[in-house]
Amino acid sequence: VRQVSIVGLHQITVRKENNSGLREMAREVAVGAMANAGVDHIDALYVSNMLSDELQGQKHLGALFADHSGVAGVEALQIRAATASGAAALRVGYLAVASGDVDSALIIGVEKMSGGVATPMIAKALDGRKEVPDGATLISQNARLMKLYSRTYKPPSDAIAHFPVLAHKNAAHNPFALFRDVQFSTEDVLTSRIISPPIRLFDCSPICDGAAAVLLAPSDRANDYTGSPVRILASSVATDRFRFADRPDPLMIRGARLSAEKAFNKSGISRDDISFFEVHDAFSIMACLALEAAGFAQPGEAWRMAIEGDLNIGGRLPITTMGGLKARGHPIGASAIYQTCETIQQLRGEAGPNQVNNPEIGLMQSVGGVASTVITHILGIS
Amino acid sequence: VRQVSIVGLHQITVRKENNSGLREMAREVAVGAMANAGVDHIDALYVSNMLSDELQGQKHLGALFADHSGVAGVEALQIRAATASGAAALRVGYLAVASGDVDSALIIGVEKMSGGVATPMIAKALDGRKEVPDGATLISQNARLMKLYSRTYKPPSDAIAHFPVLAHKNAAHNPFALFRDVQFSTEDVLTSRIISPPIRLFDCSPICDGAAAVLLAPSDRANDYTGSPVRILASSVATDRFRFADRPDPLMIRGARLSAEKAFNKSGISRDDISFFEVHDAFSIMACLALEAAGFAQPGEAWRMAIEGDLNIGGRLPITTMGGLKARGHPIGASAIYQTCETIQQLRGEAGPNQVNNPEIGLMQSVGGVASTVITHILGIS
Numbered sequence: 001v002r003q004v005s006i007v008g009l010h011q012i013t014v015r016k017e018n019n020s021g022l023r024e025m026a027r028e029v030a031v032g033a034m035a036n037a038g039v040d041h042i043d044a045l046y047v048s049n050m051l052s053d054e055l056q057g058q059k060h061l062g063a064l065f066a067d068h069s070g071v072a073g074v075e076a077l078q079i080r081a082a083t084a085s086g087a088a089a090l091r092v093g094y095l096a097v098a099s100g101d102v103d104s105a106l107i108i109g110v111e112k113m114s115g116g117v118a119t120p121m122i123a124k125a126l127d128g129r130k131e132v133p134d135g136a137t138l139i140s141q142n143a144r145l146m147k148l149y150s151r152t153y154k155p156p157s158d159a160i161a162h163f164p165v166l167a168h169k170n171a172a173h174n175p176f177a178l179f180r181d182v183q184f185s186t187e188d189v190l191t192s193r194i195i196s197p198p199i200r201l202f203d204c205s206p207i208c209d210g211a212a213a214v215l216l217a218p219s220d221r222a223n224d225y226t227g228s229p230v231r232i233l234a235s236s237v238a239t240d241r242f243r244f245a246d247r248p249d250p251l252m253i254r255g256a257r258l259s260a261e262k263a264f265n266k267s268g269i270s271r272d273d274i275s276f277f278e279v280h281d282a283f284s285i286m287a288c289l290a291l292e293a294a295g296f297a298q299p300g301e302a303w304r305m306a307i308e309g310d311l312n313i314g315g316r317l318p319i320t321t322m323g324g325l326k327a328r329g330h331p332i333g334a335s336a337i338y339q340t341c342e343t344i345q346q347l348r349g350e351a352g353p354n355q356v357n358n359p360e361i362g363l364m365q366s367v368g369g370v371a372s373t374v375i376t377h378i379l380g381i382s
Numbered sequence: 383v384r385q386v387s388i389v390g391l392h393q394i395t396v397r398k399e400n401n402s403g404l405r406e407m408a409r410e411v412a413v414g415a416m417a418n419a420g421v422d423h424i425d426a427l428y429v430s431n432m433l434s435d436e437l438q439g440q441k442h443l444g445a446l447f448a449d450h451s452g453v454a455g456v457e458a459l460q461i462r463a464a465t466a467s468g469a470a471a472l473r474v475g476y477l478a479v480a481s482g483d484v485d486s487a488l489i490i491g492v493e494k495m496s497g498g499v500a501t502p503m504i505a506k507a508l509d510g511r512k513e514v515p516d517g518a519t520l521i522s523q524n525a526r527l528m529k530l531y532s533r534t535y536k537p538p539s540d541a542i543a544h545f546p547v548l549a550h551k552n553a554a555h556n557p558f559a560l561f562r563d564v565q566f567s568t569e570d571v572l573t574s575r576i577i578s579p580p581i582r583l584f585d586c587s588p589i590c591d592g593a594a595a596v597l598l599a600p601s602d603r604a605n606d607y608t609g610s611p612v613r614i615l616a617s618s619v620a621t622d623r624f625r626f627a628d629r630p631d632p633l634m635i636r637g638a639r640l641s642a643e644k645a646f647n648k649s650g651i652s653r654d655d656i657s658f659f660e661v662h663d664a665f666s667i668m669a670c671l672a673l674e675a676a677g678f679a680q681p682g683e684a685w686r687m688a689i690e691g692d693l694n695i696g697g698r699l700p701i702t703t704m705g706g707l708k709a710r711g712h713p714i715g716a717s718a719i720y721q722t723c724e725t726i727q728q729l730r731g732e733a734g735p736n737q738v739n740n741p742e743i744g745l746m747q748s749v750g751g752v753a754s755t756v757i758t759h760i761l762g763i764s
Binding site for chain 2 (some may be wrong): 021023044050058059063067068075076079081086096099100101121124129236240242243248312
């Protein structure tokens with residue numbers, strides 16, 4: 001397996017509504033990431049997006065973005081895994097460069113959710129035959145998990161509310177975050193509007209527009225592009241029973257556990273080596289479950305880490321260091337590429353007031369649907 | 383680059399309407415290809431489909447099919463390039479195994495077009511901002527190319543009609559073909575119903591349901607699975623200006639030329655080495671243009687090959703040997719995997735009455751949209 005590094009990146013500020021179109025947002029980050037790496041040519045383009053079929057009426061994004069970004073001719077494909085699509089595209093870019101067949105791969109994640117009513121389209125991440133007809137959405141299914149968690153483990157009533165509070169605190173210093181100026185307490189979370197009980201408004205990541213891109217190259221040529229490349233130490237994907245109703249223990253996110261174990265085994269890295277963890281906090285409960293599944297807390301215990309400050313920037317295992325999906329925003333197809341950009345910022349020591357202390361290795365996870373797919377990447381300076 | 387071989391396959395008969403659901407069709411070919419290779423485990427699953435977002439309300443096919451096929455837990459992603467999605471999934475499977483990170487990759491191509499009105503969804507392969515609002519569809523754009531071809535090169539009026547006649551002739555002996563029993567003459571083509579002038583009904587590949595799967599493994603372990611592995615000698619993707627209106631010469635399919643040249647250069651194979659060519663004859667004109675773009679005929683001349691018998695089973699360069707998209711059928715996301723199965727049948731000498739004489743190397747191309755993306759694979763026994 002040829003070693004792969006990230007040698008360029010570009011992210012734009014997440015907004016409720018970006019005035020640019022989908023292809024213009026894609027171009028902005030494509031051109032930005034190429035300029036950041038000092039290149040005007042790439043071998044391949046892998047695109048992530050979830051909703052353009054319905055919201056923009058586009059089903060052929062690879063070639064469209066290649067042309068609109070000025071690189072018509074290159075290989076261009078779209079990669080999907082529902083709400084984990086960004087990490088899926090990063091995974092394929094990794095495989096392409098690792099294979100030796102592709103020497104430079106640009107990954108674009110972009111989503112323009114302001115283009116229409118997104119929620120029912122997002123529900124297509126669930127089972128259209130057995131879940132959606134009963135009225136299930138990603139929100140209602142996460143609500144069921146949150147309720148089950150409370151009943152099973154009986155944490156304090158404000159336990160899960162610490163996750164969004166932390167996310168918003170971290171977003172304050174991220175210029176690319178949607179919610180830089182929105183700070184709240186756990187009490188504010190618990191009195192915010194009910195969306196799908198027990199999930200409240202401040203438990204939910206927002207509908208928004210965003211785009212980010214990274215450029216991958218072989219590690220042995222990474223210094224041709226940048227003085228501070230970041231290596232992809234592991235890349236892995238795992239699935240679970242598709243519907244969580246079919247899982248023996250719905251509170252154990254097996255896709256997160258399996259993909260983390262694969263990533264640790266492949267790279268020889270252990271949990272203790274991880275400096276920080278960008279979790280997929282699309283809903284508060286998912287951040288809690290991901291920490292437990294990845295082995296950083298016992299089942300039913302991850303909320304204690306939040307309360308005790310372990311997850312803060314200065315803590316034992318900082319998470320959502322630039323605001324996470326909750327407060328940076330969750331423009332779906334772009335989210336994992338934002339995570340990637342943020343992980344690189346941390347590893348390079350460029351995270352400003354949110355800088356984790358001497359980070360060496362960053363872990364990222366992205367969740368598709370109600371964790372039917374989970375994708376894990378480990379990045380490091382080396 | 384680690385060498386990659388195909389070690390298992392399964393295809394089901396293409397039908398106007400398959401009574402099974404999308405996931406059941408996927409499972410049938412997944413289980414079939416695994417059984418064909420003698421395995422009950424795979425490392426990864428790469429899925430191709432174009433229309434499930436709208437027709438089946440599903441946007442998370444990788445994990446859904448993994449679970450429904452009995453391999454929940456494995457890596458599973460969906461890969462897209464509009465109407466070339468099957469070849470895109472094969473490409474990613476190739477990259478995954480070539481990288482050394484994945485040791486067995488199952489590729490499922492499946493489409494259930496009977497699930498709704500497919501044509502407007504297929505048009506989303508075009509530019510939703512600049513083409514579709516003007517009423518463009520894949521049919522109307524291919525019609526413009528066909529008209530331009532006639533005006534530019536002034537071939538005989540029945541020149542292009544030879545392609546569908548040949549496709550149907552070859553389909554007669556393919557048990558998996560939709561149109562086994564429909565034979566017609568060039569005169570029949572030229573008197574069939576006008577769809578979008580000058581394209582007539584018999585110039586169009588059909589709306590249909592189908593699925594096929596292949597299993598990939600490293601070539602140095604291929605004999606663990608089968609006595610007759612087929613090697614992927616080259617895999618390449620190229621794009622063009624997205625809209626053909628932006629291309630300097632719309633009759634030169636640059637994606638086909640570029641991806642073929644990349645494939646030839648990477649593999650050291652030349653055009654003269656090619657025993658047969660599975661072209662993407664979604665419309666008659668595209669078969670003609672593909673032959674010219676890939677360098678097998680001069681611009682404006684490929685129809686001569688059809689008239690002179692060069693493209694017949696016993697000819698110089700047989701094409702659409704099992705019926706092509708036109709007569710085997712074009713269940714979009716599955717089509718390139720059918721091409722792959724058929725190419726393997728030929729290379730193994732298992733093509734029955736359609737057997738090409740001592741074939742050594744087969745070329746396959748798949749076209750996304752109006753050739754905005756073209757994907758080329760070269761397969762051989764070695």
